[in-house]
């Protein structure tokens with residue numbers, strides 16, 4: 073790692089290099105785009121203003137791999153979700169990424185909702201998700217015996233699955249770096265110039281970056297980046313917060329499939345799903361707000377969520393809560409993805425990737441590359457590609473603590489070993505702060521929320537994070 | 552994978568005061584193979600990081616700090632012939648006393664004739680309290696602060712706010728003060744502190760404002776704690792307190808994960824294991840003692856509980872128990888009674904815990920009643936506060952032939 077907060081896998085060229093493509097933003101979309109362009113043979117720099125990838129919208133989502141059964145017919149979103157789904161299914165084994173084949177039910181709780189099930193089924197069939205079908209409440213309750221008896225019926229979607237929301241984007245960017253991409257953290261693009269051939273991108277503190285082409289994957293700030301560098305934006309972001317409750321691992325035994333509600337115009341609604349880490353997840357809410365950075369939870373909303381969940385699954389009453397968190401969807405004035413090509417400016421914007429970006433990212437990356445190749449020089453795809461093997465954090469697969477030689481278990485609730493923590497610091501894109509370490513290992517994410525492991529973790533990570541877990545009380549500030 | 556199998560008479564999960572006391576007692580009673588397993592690098596449990604006296608007055612007739620007490624407990628057990636295995640994490644409890652254990656050398660299976668669960672309590676962290684705000688750095692619990700400072704010489708912040716006024720909150724202030732921190736306030740939503748007089752003198756003495764009738768509304772700050780917003784519950788007035796950390800204290804909860812994920816019955820009221828007066832769980836091969844039974848008792852209490860249950864396990868091994876099949880009565884508590892331990896009683900037995908332990912959820916005054924549909928078995932006027940122990944002699948209840956369950960409630 074260089075002092076610039078950059079990652080380059082030891083193949084950095086001169087500072088004056090002109091990259092083929094600069095990807096602005098290291099959310100799931102930026103990570104997938106960087107990977108796609110590297111595989112197609114481009115020299116790529118990914119610029120991320122945070123200290124780790126997944127600092128924005130991609131930090132917190134429901135982690136569902138969507139089939140697109142309910143996406144608007146004929147939309148770009150549908151195309152990307154289905155292409156993304158397909159590519160994930162093709163590559164996940166190569167990366168050792170996990171998948172939890174849960175399937176899903178859209179459950180009707182009222183007569184009105186029940187009446188809407190046939191239209192959900194027919195939309196799914198129109199979207200070529202053929203195995204979607206309506207089931208009776210008897211069938212539903214046989215498959216989900218802990219669901220409230222008041223369920224009236226459901227649509228079964230056998231193809232909806234659950235994935236690891238952090239390891240997958242990390243694997244995309246890791247592959248990009250292994251095959252030559254460069255990454256700069258703490259690099260907030262604030263302005264730039266285009267001379268007809270090359271962009272010079274500027275940030276407040278870091279060296280300029282030159283690239284022939286820019287892909288705006290700035291998520292919650294996508295409109296602002298367009299305004300700052302192109303002088304205008306075709307859309308405006310209206311952050312939509314989603315709050316979540318994570319129940320104790322004991323709760324994950326209560327459900328098999330993902331329980332989806334009958335959706336409304338605005339949102340996919342409140343979901344109950346097992347997570348890949350063995351918990352039960354409840355959420356998200358849908359709350360409009362102006363702030364693009366503050367994802368706070370509120371006691372009131374979380375209590376409302378819990379009440380709704382307990383109505384659906386009565387034995388959740390009294391189940392301990394492990395965590396609460398919130399994520400911000402980069403929603404815009406339209407439901408559709410906001411992808412714009414600016415041919416005169418060597419620029420593509422992938423904005424407003426609202427609530428299906430985790431699934432769609434691989435498909436969207438392929439779509440953006442297709443648009444790019446209409447506008448730019450021909451690239452030669454890589455012939456020999458390196459693929460990283462990701463450490464497994466999924467509860468249903470072999471975890472590190474099950475294999476000897478781990479030295480010690482540091483985080484007892486999530487069973488995170490010292491070996492895993494060391495590996496997170498030694499990996500291609502190492503953890504640089506506590507959030508980064510949490511996403512790479514799950515340390516402190518369990519039920520005690522670091523009651524037992526803070527001390528050991530602060531000791532093990534001392535001087536390895538940008539913000540240490542401990543402070544100096546001797547009076548002098550840290551060097 | 553070829554798992555190693557270890558066979559023992561008694562396996563004890565948790566090397567805290569309860570687990571170590573039980574182990575020592577079992578060896579003194581002549582039980583041969585007694586092993587204590589703990590996932591930490593050192594035995595001793597919570598007292599390892601309670602860097603203050605008084606511990607051990609009744610056990611060792613001297614006034615010790617927590618770490619000294621922890622060392623004495625371990626040494627005493629080893630002297631008695633107990634095997635203490637650290638960095639051994641129990642990951643699964645199986646029927647009849649079979650344990651899955653993770654060790655740095657690989658997974659092993661332990662087959663024990665009896666198992667004692669003594670995994671203690673922890674504090675409720677911010678998330679489970681559903682507190683409003685983002686997730687900045689600088690939010691912790693007393694236990695985490697204590698272990699950072701007393702075990703590693705580190706601190707997470709300089710000017711924290713302390714939430715809550717149970718006894719442990721005052722430990723928090725002591726720890727902060729020893730570490731050179733300057734707590735900016737201690738916050739309690741009630742109109743008086745939860746711990747007993749004269750605890751309120753400590754913040755006064757340390758110059759920490761004690762804010763009663765004050766509710767935490769929100770934690771401010773995105774990457775690091777910048778302050779808290781609080782509300783006066785009487786006047787509705789809100790104010791902002793600048794700070795760089797928040798310590799959530801108390802609201803103890805038994806560390807009962809293992810049991811929750813197993814076949815054993817967990818009592819939703821206490822959050823701990825469902826036991827009879829001998830500390831026996833719903834699977835007769837398992838027993839429980841110490842703070843895993845309920846939030847929360849002192850180290851000394853947990854120690855004595857461990858010693859007692861250790862003795863009853865020895866009895867049980869000697870007589871190859873018949874107690875299992877004796878009829879039991881289940882006690883069911885109703886709000887505002889928070890919990891009752893033990894939850895089951897075998898009638899007509901002598902021995903075992905002498906008292907039922909009760910707690911209430913809020914300050915109450917009224918008639919405490921234990922009855923079934925036909926008959927009142929016990930009745931007494933009480934006036935008490937949350938976190939105060941209420942004891943009822945079990946022998947007073949000793950006449951309930953044929954009863955299956957008893958209500959424990961309060962007539963206010």
Ligand SMILES: Cc1cc2nc3c(=O)[nH]c(=O)nc-3n(C[C@H](O)[C@H](O)[C@H](O)COP(=O)(O)OP(=O)(O)OC[C@H]3O[C@@H](n4cnc5c(N)ncnc54)[C@H](O)[C@@H]3O)c2cc1C
Nearest residue numbers: 097099101121128129130133134136261291314429430431
């Ligand atoms: C509550 C919720 C639930 C969801 N559930 C699911 C789900 O179950 N399945 C699914 O497929 N999808 C789901 N999603 C959607 C998915 O999370 C988003 O679509 C996706 O994260 C959007 O990613 P992004 O890369 O476009 O944006 P972001 O993740 O916001 O990435 C943008 C990045 O750009 C950086 N950046 C911004 N400005 C600059 C700048 N000027 N210079 C440099 N860097 C900059 C930011 O720091 C950020 O890291 C959910 C989303 C939410 C919020």
Ligand SMILES: Cc1cc2nc3c(=O)[nH]c(=O)nc-3n(C[C@H](O)[C@H](O)[C@H](O)COP(=O)(O)OP(=O)(O)OC[C@H]3O[C@@H](n4cnc5c(N)ncnc54)[C@H](O)[C@@H]3O)c2cc1C
Nearest residue numbers: 565567568569589590596597641670671694841842849850
């Ligand atoms: C922050 C805090 C401060 C306290 N301060 C005081 C005080 O000042 N004075 C006082 O008298 N009491 C205090 N207490 C109460 C305390 O609970 C008791 O002092 C006492 O430690 C309880 O003993 P125990 O043996 O039941 O459990 P503990 O002392 O908690 O011991 C439990 C042991 O079980 C181990 N364990 C848990 N799960 C597993 C597993 N799966 N596998 C292997 N090992 C496992 C743990 O590592 C731990 O060592 C405090 C409690 C807390 C939480």
